Amino acid sequence: MNNFRKAALALATASAITLSGTAVAGAQENTETPDSSAALSSSENTTEGSTNEDSATGSSNLLWKIGNILGADQGVSGEDIFGSTQTENQPAWAPIFKWGTIAAVTGTVVGIGIGIANELKNRGIIV
Numbered sequence: 715m716n717n718f719r720k721a722a723l724a725l726a727t728a729s730a731i732t733l734s735g736t737a738v739a740g741a742q743e744n745t746e747t748p749d750s751s752a753a754l755s756s757s758e759n760t761t762e763g764s765t766n767e768d769s770a771t772g773s774s775n776l777l778w779k780i781g782n783i784l785g786a787d788q789g790v791s792g793e794d795i796f797g798s799t800q801t802e803n804q805p806a807w808a809p810i811f812k813w814g815t816i817a818a819v820t821g822t823v824v825g826i827g828i829g830i831a832n833e834l835k836n837r838g839i840i841v
Contacts, residue, residue, distance in 0.1 A: 719832040726825025
């Protein structure tokens with residue numbers, strides 16, 4: 715049982731560190747102005763007659779296909795996904811992202827609870 719508590723505490727710590735880094739990265743604002751001459755569209759980067767999907771090979775090609783199925787090229791804002799009124803016809807990745815985020819936050823809260831219970835048990839406060 716002691717090993718289980720240690721593993722749960724390690725999981726809670728890892729989850730908290732992971733999510734806090736994500737929150738900080740998401741809160742960063744882009745203060746640089748984009749250089750229009752440096753930004754090239756994907757069609758300008760590919761050779762004549764080939765597309766990004768055609769130029770990908772092996773497992774990369776599989777990832778392109780999965781991205782196309784999930785609608786990865788369609789942008790959705792956080793308000794559209796998590797807001798009180800969600801938009802219709804969201805790309806397939808949006809609900810996956812939403813429920814994955816909810817599961818990650820729930821797992822973190824449960825892991826923190828297990829860690830606190832572990833500490834209280836080790837100190838003899840609870841039996």
